[in-house]
Amino acid sequence: MSRTSLTRFLIEEQHARRINADLRQLVAVVARACTSISIAVSKGALGGVLGDAGTGNVQGEAQKKLDVISNEILLEANAWGGHLAACASEEMDHSQPVPSEYPQGDFLLLFDPLDGSSNIDVNVSVGTIFSVLRAPPGVEQPGDTHFLQPGVQQVAAGYCIYGPSTMLVLTVGHGTHAFTLDRETGEFVLTQRGMQVPADTREFAINMSNQRHWEAPMQGYVADLLAGREGVRGKDFNMRWIASMVADVHRILTRGGIFIYPWDRKDPSKPGKLRLMYEANPMSMLVEQAGGAATDGRRRILDIQPEQLHQRVPVFLGSRNEVAEATRYHREHDAQG
Secondary structure, eight states, rough: OOOBBHHHHHHHHHTTTTTTTTHHHHHHHHHHHHHHHHHHHHGGGGGGGOEEEEEEOTTTTTHHHHHHHHHHHHHHHHSSSEEEEEEEETTSSSSSEEOOOOOOSSEEEEEEEEEEEGGGGOOOOOEEEEEEEOOOOOOOOOOGGGGGGOGOOOOOEEEEEEEESSOOOOOOOOOOOOEEEEETTTTEEEEEEEEOOOSSSSSSEEOGGGGGGOOHHHHHHHHHHHHHGGGTTTTEEEEEESSHHHHHHHHHHHHEEEEEEOOOOTTTTTOOSSOOOOOOOOHHHHHHHHTTTTSSSSBBBBGGSSTTTTEEEEEHHHHEHHHHHHHHHHHHHHHTT
């Protein structure tokens, strides 16, 4: 039985006129970079890549050595390909145009080079998240403002999860598909076409240690989940929390659930924990293309107009009926004043 490689899948998408040659090659370059990151992650302590880098990112968070390594791998891999106009990373203050000595492309690439990196030292699954936008026509050196496009304008999104197996989960706007890295050949092989998130669920993923900081509708929603079959929901729920967004969302794409990172009062100046451009938008596109839903508790995430490159938002994503229920709690609370 013949296997469908990522290369073949992308060529088929191009022949179907769903993507062009430049986007096909851009996704292929990102996939190769993820393969290199996978190798670095898998070496662990043997590769001398664990621990802090002694630096901080734009959000003031301590960077791990692998954060820096992964960021450099993605930057170098995409600098010379001719498919990009500029790229932006969660680990960099500002976007970075493709150097003038290299050919310019028509796309903008955003990425979180190593999501969940706080889990690296304890050998828990981490991943790379990426998003692709079109560069505005006629702009030779795109800057931060040119990236500020709502998520609905993404032309591709995906993540690579580095776990017991390395998997690339990808959408180019026509379904969400999973590819597994064959370590012997170095190629990604299609292992699940057209992933579907079940509409209903009995699982939720949230950091319960922040409960005391949540706003009222969030408190009420989770209280009803915890009440189980004796409560208004009429069924028991299980909680899962890995604290690595890629790993939590991968579980939800595979078997359903709702992932929640709500606004809380720990730092009222921040509207949420997760970054709109690097995490919420690409994950929302993947989940929606798999039949799920994603909101910030009140509105669809992909409709949010970004105001800053490193903007944060609350995130509710996963099984569409459960996301609708959580969103209803917030909207009804707002309507009551």
